Amino acid sequence: MLAFCSVNQSEPSGAAAGSCGRASGVGRSKLEGDEDSHIDVLAAAAALIRRFIEGYHEKVEETRVFPRFEKAGKLVDLVSVLRQQHAAGRGVTEDIVKLAVPATDGDDRGRLASSLHKFIRMYRPHEAREDTVLFPAFHDLVGQKEYERLGEQFEEEEHKMLGENGFEKAVTEVAQLEKVLGIFDLAKFTPT
Numbered sequence: 084m085l086a087f088c089s090v091n092q093s094e095p096s097g098a099a100a101g102s103c104g105r106a107s108g109v110g111r112s113k114l115e116g117d118e119d120s121h122i123d124v125l126a127a128a129a130a131l132i133r134r135f136i137e138g139y140h141e142k143v144e145e146t147r148v149f150p151r152f153e154k155a156g157k158l159v160d161l162v163s164v165l166r167q168q169h170a171a172g173r174g175v176t177e178d179i180v181k182l183a184v185p186a187t188d189g190d191d192r193g194r195l196a197s198s199l200h201k202f203i204r205m206y207r208p209h210e211a212r213e214d215t216v217l218f219p220a221f222h223d224l225v226g227q228k229e230y231e232r233l234g235e236q237f238e239e240e241e242h243k244m245l246g247e248n249g250f251e252k253a254v255t256e257v258a259q260l261e262k263v264l265g266i267f268d269l270a271k272f273t274p275t
């Protein structure tokens with residue numbers, strides 16, 4: 084369920100978005116199957132979402148990116164939906180954090196699977212829309228020079244909020260969780 088949706092470092096879209104989709108299946112398939120649910124992995128993923136996505140990434144979008152569109156009167160309907168989805172996502176993460184505990188079973192397990200499904204269902208198109216519509220328009224809106232300046236500013240904020248190499252550490256954490264779940268090997272996802 085990890086999702087790192089669009090803002091990252093020197094390029095305001097891209098690598099973080101990749102991480103978003105990359106681990107979005109963490110936990111769900113295991114929960115729905117007979118295997119050990121790896122609830123601890125899910126709890127770690129939810130904590131990472133709160134720290135990296137909600138605590139840093141979405142805050143940057145909400146304070147540095149969305150206001151530029153609102154002020155310019157551009158893509159305001161899209162920005163409004165993206166804001167609402169950030170708020171809804173926080174609610175879903177909150178539910179996941181509450182339910183991703185070892186005692187979860189029965190109905191709560193079903194609710195947890197449902198919350199994961201909601202999270203993935205919303206954030207995949209959310210991320211895709213930001214990458215294909217919002218950020219290309221953001222580049223056009225602010226111009227290349229300002230785009231680059233903002234990229235540097237985002238990186239500074241990332242270091243302040245997450246520490247040095249905060250993004251790299253988060254990606255390493257995602258990889259470790261994927262390895263625990265046996266979904267790290269990209270080649271496994273190639274249809275045969």
Ligand SMILES: [Fe+2]
Pocket residue numbers: 088089141144165169209213
């Ligand atoms: Fe977003």
